[in-house]
Amino acid sequence: MKQNAESRKTKTVNKTKNRLKKIAILEGALEVFGEKGFEATTITAICKSAKIADATLYEYFESKEDVLFSIAEHYTRQHLDNMKRVSHFIHNTREKMRLIIQSYLEFYEDNPLYSSVALLNLKGSRSFLKSPAYQVVREASRSIVDAFNEGVEKRIYRDDIDGYLVRNLVLGFIEHLTIQWLLVKRPDKISLFRDTIFDMVMQSIEKKS
Amino acid sequence: MKQNAESRKTKTVNKTKNRLKKIAILEGALEVFGEKGFEATTITAICKSAKIADATLYEYFESKEDVLFSIAEHYTRQHLDNMKRVSHFIHNTREKMRLIIQSYLEFYEDNPLYSSVALLNLKGSRSFLKSPAYQVVREASRSIVDAFNEGVEKRIYRDDIDGYLVRNLVLGFIEHLTIQWLLVKRPDKISLFRDTIFDMVMQSIEKKS
Amino acid sequence: MKQNAESRKTKTVNKTKNRLKKIAILEGALEVFGEKGFEATTITAICKSAKIADATLYEYFESKEDVLFSIAEHYTRQHLDNMKRVSHFIHNTREKMRLIIQSYLEFYEDNPLYSSVALLNLKGSRSFLKSPAYQVVREASRSIVDAFNEGVEKRIYRDDIDGYLVRNLVLGFIEHLTIQWLLVKRPDKISLFRDTIFDMVMQSIEKKS
Amino acid sequence: MKQNAESRKTKTVNKTKNRLKKIAILEGALEVFGEKGFEATTITAICKSAKIADATLYEYFESKEDVLFSIAEHYTRQHLDNMKRVSHFIHNTREKMRLIIQSYLEFYEDNPLYSSVALLNLKGSRSFLKSPAYQVVREASRSIVDAFNEGVEKRIYRDDIDGYLVRNLVLGFIEHLTIQWLLVKRPDKISLFRDTIFDMVMQSIEKKS
DNA sequence: CATGAATGAGAATTCATTCAT
DNA sequence: AATGAATGAATTCTCATTCAT
Secondary structure, three states: OOOOOOHHHHHHHHHHHHHHHHHHHHHHHHHHHHHHOOOOOOHHHHHHHHOOOHHHHHHHOOOHHHHHHHHHHHHHHHHHHHHHHHHOOOOOHHHHHHHHHHHHHHHHHHOHHHHHHHHHHHOOOHHHHHOOHHHHHHHHHHHHHHHHHHHHHOOOEOOOOOHHHHHHHHHHHHHHHHHHHHHHOOOOOHHHHHHHHHHHHHHHHEOOO | OOOOHHHOOOOOOOOHHHHHHHHHHHHHHHHHHHHHOOOOOOHHHHHHHHOOOHHHHHHHOOOHHHHHHHHHHHHHHHHHHHHHHHHOOOOOHHHHHHHHHHHHHHHHHHOHHHHHHHHHHHOOOHHHHHOOHHHHHHHHHHHHHHHHHHHHHOOOEOOOOOHHHHHHHHHHHHHHHHHHHHHHOOOOOHHHHHHHHHHHHHHHHEOOO | OOOOHHHOOOOOOOOHHHHHHHHHHHHHHHHHHHHHOOOOOOHHHHHHHHOOOHHHHHHHOOOHHHHHHHHHHHHHHHHHHHHHHHHOOOOOHHHHHHHHHHHHHHHHHHOHHHHHHHHHHHOOOHHHHHOOHHHHHHHHHHHHHHHHHHHHHOOOEOOOOOHHHHHHHHHHHHHHHHHHHHHHOOOOOHHHHHHHHHHHHHHHHEOOO | OOOOOOHHHHHHHHHHHHHHHHHHHHHHHHHHHHHHOOOOOOHHHHHHHHOOOHHHHHHHOOOHHHHHHHHHHHHHHHHHHHHHHHHOOOOOHHHHHHHHHHHHHHHHHHOHHHHHHHHHHHOOOHHHHHOOHHHHHHHHHHHHHHHHHHHHHOOOEOOOOOHHHHHHHHHHHHHHHHHHHHHHOOOOOHHHHHHHHHHHHHHHHEOOO
């Protein structure tokens, strides 16, 4: 009743504020999800970590699952933006694949909590596939297929294998390694293997001249 | 107020009949776990599927988690036995790797429910790693490392890459493909790719003469 | 699979309103405990008696046992306060012992439900001894030892018997009588015996001049 | 169908065998009840301790509660027999009271497991009062009243106090001390106090000449 | 007689979510 | 916008007891 004239202006300001708070909650949630896993994490624990009341979470998110999926969207978009930003300057086809592999490895290594959530909780989730957040993840992984297809066209890569198979190889390899690293804490740093991995992948997909 | 678990469990002296019933319960449980996932599965649903009363399950297993882990142990042992049986007749080093890849693919394809449980529920489980059942899974995956090391000794495979990295490549590749197949139902049959996958893996690890 | 208890309990910041509700629940619970005993009492019955939902109880207490122990603490503290308030005005040593005996008898008689809980459920509980609530009970019973020791110093009471033995005599006598009264409903009113009991106790402990 | 002619003879033999086995079960049960308490004790634990199958227990007892009550009956009858046997030789009235006090103290001290069951589990049980086993306990405690009344008649004891009050004093005193001993392990040996206790009781009830 | 096997009937607790303030 | 308080709805697991063999 009192707010009315300023309503529009306030809303714009609030939108930003809103987004910032959402991200703050996401970060608090990631902390807990990453350590305990999705099912073992309670709303109360998330809100404690985000320093808000339980009920407040529902002002920003629809459900616990929504929080989880939003984390995926937020972090994957960041990863995607990073890749795109660099990708813009790389014109060599092989180097594009190297970028992708390196980028994934470093992203996982730099964000172990998110990696944990993504690879241990989200990867096996059927409902995540149906969520809009998943599209961002898809977009990121599509870059592998694109990079491969470009190589096929340029007659660098084999034309007898499917791009999706290559995506499975690259992501499977990297993610399996990352899971190992997360759970068994071996190897110390996954990024150390970036060249070997790149090399092995290349061997798999390059045309034998 | 709670009590020590050991005071019970005196009943149920393991015999053959007992083992058969355990397996029957496991099969009923797999049905449900495979379709709904571990967390969404209730004891009641398992017992309905196994046609026993809820309380009866606890005569054979300690907890819902014990049922899950026992499934892994049971099926992986079968897979392992299969591999060993054939492996005995294969002396060619490269063919050993082919056997492993083919064997994994066919095992996953023939047991989609178990694959679902293994790859979507167990793979990301921290507690599974600590369970004795995990040792069987480890043993199976060790065959990859062994097969690779044999090839290194025979100067067939590259000696500049680590066996564990190869295991990550092979399992990561196969499992990622299988997950895709389980969740997105594409491709139709993963076993169709066995030769391509074998080929790609070989390219990665073989010495370039 | 279970979880640490502390992650919750952030809510429910103790205030006055809170304390009042706790007491209300305690009173509802006493009703049921007193009639059925601890083990036979269900959470549901307590909550029905307190007119709250089952889950609500856990916002105020940690467990059924916590409710029981809290009852003891609450009522014993009241009893203790009563005794202290009057005790302040009594300077005669013998009269102090009379106060204690009379006070216990009247307290038990006026709170039959609590007496039932205290004497039939708590008295034999090993875990109650370890709970903080027990300290209040201890404090109350210590008054007997103190009163006796004061009399020993003043050469009124025998110095050849131990204060703890006197406590056993007084409490044992009173409590045995109360249990009888609770279970067999005989005698009608235990407080009628206050003078005889006082007299008998005095005979036991006074110096024969 | 086969057994028929020998039926009667067998039965007689079995009766004895039967009683012995019952007692064996009772002893096994006492072990567990005494350590864990009635509610926390499971049938399975009792049967493990008695080295029989769970179902077998029900050939000898009607329920878990029946086992508990039978323990009380069995042990109290032993206690009672002991008292009677000695009592027969004691003609002095005061000495009869001494015998009772000493006998109770020694019985409790010699049978700590039974004391635990009797004082921590049975004493507060409403249903025990209605069981036939309780009559034996009553009979034992009646000896106190009898001994007192005899003293009143002989003008040794005060005639202004009720026998039941004396019973409450004696039993309450002894039992409170015993509970203390069981739970807090203090004093080391309750029987050491037999003379002091006897002395204190006498002071309470003897006529002041 | 003895028992292995099976189970019915709970019971305590947890937790995401709602809503009045 | 924020939240304290309340709860509905589930779910795992326990255990005394029965019965066919």
